[in-house]
Amino acid sequence: MGVQDSELVKKSLNGHYDAYSELVRKYSNLVFAVALSKTRDSSFSEDIAQEVFVKAWRKLSLLKEGEKFSSWLITITKNVCIDMLRKNTRLQEEVLVDNIFLTEKPSQTDEIKEAVWDALHQLEDKYKIVTVMHYISGYTAKEISHLLELSQSAIESRLRRAKEKLKKELLVSMVEETFNKQRVGEKFEEDVMWRIVPRIATIEIPVSNIEQSSNWYHKVLGTKAVHQDNHQAMLHLQGGNRIGVPTLYLVQTDDKSRLSFKNSNTGVVHSIIDFFIEDLERFHAFLKQEGVKVTGLNFFPGTTKGGFGFEDPDGNLLSATNVTHTGQV
Incomplete structure (x- = not known):
């Protein structure tokens, strides 16, 4: 022993x-x-x-x-x-x-x-x-x-x-x-x-205008800014009642690099962050109504599970999905 x-x-x-x-x-x-x-x-x-x-x-x-x-x-x-x-x-x-x-x-x-x-x-x-x-x-x-x-x-x-x-x-x-x-x-x-194993605390997102992006994330994803100045904003997911993990950290920068990458095997452009959205069709319609650039809804054949991509004001590619994996809540 x-x-x-x-x-x-x-x-x-x-x-x-x-x-x-x-x-x-x-x-x-x-x-x-x-x-x-x-x-x-x-x-x-x-x-x-x-x-x-x-x-x-x-x-x-x-x-x-x-x-x-x-x-x-x-x-x-x-x-x-x-x-x-x-x-x-x-x-x-x-x-x-x-x-x-x-x-x-x-x-x-x-x-x-x-x-x-x-x-x-x-x-x-x-x-x-x-x-x-x-x-x-x-x-x-x-x-x-x-x-x-x-x-x-x-x-x-x-x-x-x-x-x-x-x-x-x-x-x-x-x-x-x-x-x-x-x-x-x-x-x-x-x-x-x-309580011990590392988990994501913060996802850092490059933006060109802090105020504009902070307002956009609040309106589209319901985030709440717990700290914000002219150069950065710390956003909590799920509003003020629950602190989401990870936190979104918007950083104002002149760098034109944005969040996305191309899958060299499929040619598909991927987002870095997937948000879980229960009602995909409703959220998709909401984003289109707000003038957000979105892709078409993509469901697995014969199911109601899938997702779609959308962009923030700076062209950072995000996505919405109603698919969860083993171990996720």
Whole structure:
């Protein structure tokens, strides 16, 4: 386990995102379990787990021994828990709401979960964390011993004592039933990597007149200028309510180069930017009405999917499409 982690850490440090993605997948439930042992709130613990992996990525160069990645991760998790619990009052607010505004009687399942957590929190931390790791993450005593850098006999002893304590409370089976279904969601790894992997922030567009082009992009594409002067304009897509990614950055220049290129295989002139437009025909008609230079609608045979090209006032070639690809929303 350690050798493999060391190799994955090394690759991650060299910019291999797939290697770090594997580490996230491998230890997601470990981090979640440690966080849950501190917060007893699944949703909040998943937020903490995401923050831990993002923070670990940013500080990975500080890890001198890659084979100790898992124990280093646990230390970061504990620290992030302390910080986020200190800053976040949502848990206390939820308890207050439960106590004051709850009109219905708690279900039997809720009462069982509460009883399980009450019993767990009576355990010392060293017993509590191994119990949660065992039941939530599904780790064996041998695996926990490696992760916590303790002997296997010590972990077995802690698990045994924890079970004895819970058995006295008649909660061993309830712990298994409560925690067996607690895992991070399938999208956890994807959500973490979305925050790490590079994505387009800005597309820079050459224009000859900032004011004219800024007004055109606002009218045609609904952009909002969040910064504009005589030489440049930063435009957010999707208006003021949502900040689109990427941002369009208009740059005034005397350079006559414009965005487009010719496909030497087909002879077709391509745009650099494709905008997703659900209703192509309606948008096409709108552009023609506004006097925008457009190409004809081009649909795939037998479908309503396709696209068309259009130009901004400076001749930058753009296009509209209602086709999406795997992984796009």
